[in-house]
Amino acid sequence: MAAYSLLMLPGDGIGPEVMRQVRRVIDWMGRRRDLEFTVSEGLVGGCAIDAYGVPLSDETMAQALAADAVLLGAVGGPKWDGVSFDKRPEAGLLRLRKEMELFANLRPAVVFDALVDASTLKPEVVRGLDIMIVRELTGGVYFGEPRGIEDLGNGVRRGVNTQVYTTPEIQRVARVAFELARKRGNKVCSCEKRNVMESGLLWNQDVTALHAAEYKDVELSHMLADAAAMQLVRNPKQFDVIVTDNLFGDILSDEAAMLTGSIGMLPSASLGAADASGRRKALYEPVHGSAPDIAGRDIANPIASLLSFGMALRYSFDRGEEADLLDRAVQNVLKGGMRTADIMSPGMARCSTSVMGDSILREL
């Protein structure tokens, strides 16, 4: 069996400490489940700025393009607030997404039974919640041209960004959503602002056309993005798969993540197109950020990063069995009462990042 190549990019803030726990699980899989990985490491974000003056070096970019999967921690922090716009830490992540053509970002918002009470929503509203948000990740206002800030003189400036989508961009991500829905609740809700934006109208029409041509068996609905922001609060369990653009996806997936009350638990996968051999470029990262305020203190929750590796097992390596093993190990440790600070509640046992890692390894 050939070894899979993994590129680990721990990044900034709590990135390195949570990724250390991931590394332990990777090694365990190598030893115990006949799954061989060759692991390399690189820098992205603020730490890459400090080392190379850019948030992602060309060498690291090349390594990412060659890897079977990239595992990312988190990027950014106040330390780099003064850095110019095109060199900021986030630019490293955006370059990875764009050059790897990771157009489909899968963000599950799942409520773990043991953590229902961590939500600020009433338990009956969120118990059993299981939404999959499919966010377009390489288009829209994140990458559209023209863009920039223009000086008009007399202290007046003008800032411009461009929201742009084409039919193929819309349909390839919608396809991912429909395929996922077939393996889940068989419902897709597509969100845009077609009542205000022509790009949203096109989104709506292209999703509708693809549905009619190829996915009539899946139930499709459309919702304005503002209405979706409401409905996520009012009755989140109405949703199965949500598909939306880059910017709405950014906001709605963060909102959905917070409904669960435990954003330190949520993984994500960013996928490219399958090549002839069925292989997709892919990057996996937790939904949470770099949390600079708690970095280096061994208190961050490593579960989102661990479950992101679980998504890698599932989507990149077709090892659903190992992914299930990891999911179950996490569930059992939670059932046992182990909690990092972010999900701590009365009566549970508070533990550090590394002790959480220990417990999950023991459970495996």
Add this chain to the structure above:
Amino acid sequence: MAAYSLLMLPGDGIGPEVMRQVRRVIDWMGRRRDLEFTVSEGLVGGCAIDAYGVPLSDETMAQALAADAVLLGAVGGPKWDGVSFDKRPEAGLLRLRKEMELFANLRPAVVFDALVDASTLKPEVVRGLDIMIVRELTGGVYFGEPRGIEDLGNGVRRGVNTQVYTTPEIQRVARVAFELARKRGNKVCSCEKRNVMESGLLWNQDVTALHAAEYKDVELSHMLADAAAMQLVRNPKQFDVIVTDNLFGDILSDEAAMLTGSIGMLPSASLGAADASGRRKALYEPVHGSAPDIAGRDIANPIASLLSFGMALRYSFDRGEEADLLDRAVQNVLKGGMRTADIMSPGMARCSTSVMGDSILREL
């Protein structure tokens, strides 16, 4: 005393039936509080399409520009789904906002004591919630050029919208937010995506500069729009005034509104610049939409529209005393147990739109 001119635009769906209750309160104010109004009515949205073929006629537009205040119900509905993009019902509302130059949209998200349990959030998270969202309303991606859908051939199209802001546009709405904050909790949180969009970076810098120059006494913070979508769920009471752009404001204000659990209660004001005599163009409307599914059944909640008229009393006519009267009447009716269907809960008395209007008038 000169009479104030009010233009009522009931619009579509439940608009006409809730505005009938507003009309009763206007008449009461005229009879009992020496406040003289001359009231005219017009069409906007789908009903204007049906009557004139356009969602807002030039005559109605001229009336709106001449009025001391415009009171709007709601626009839109599935009936007009097939209408072309530039003739859709929403275009009528957008034309009003643009030509009246209503750049500042004030959207309070307030939890009424009697309705804490209507929220899907835990009572301790939302009790006493009182956020004011100030949304920029005449700029950004709603109006930016170029825009449109282009046919590239072979079934491929391209949809474009443009997000654009200039320094004066940003600073005039930020000024409204700072002024409001001074009369409330003295805190402003400005939201954008400066880590991704240059227009957001400009927003951030221009708000910061205005603050340093004129509003140092107000506490200013900045939050990414995605983080704000999270924090509204996690801990909404951290916010006092939020200022943000047109699109983020659309989404975040709807999310904030739904936190209260009773969007049928929430008013809004859209204000232009003050002229030499201190008069501002202004439009008042409920946050809720036209709810076509329940239209014509006398079950909609008229309170959001009534409180919108209350905002008119406060912001357009400087009659805080009458606005307080109306607020108190609403509070008392709620305390008495009267509830329209949308805010009904066990043990309360369910009532119709018109009976809710009766009760509030009686309370006045």
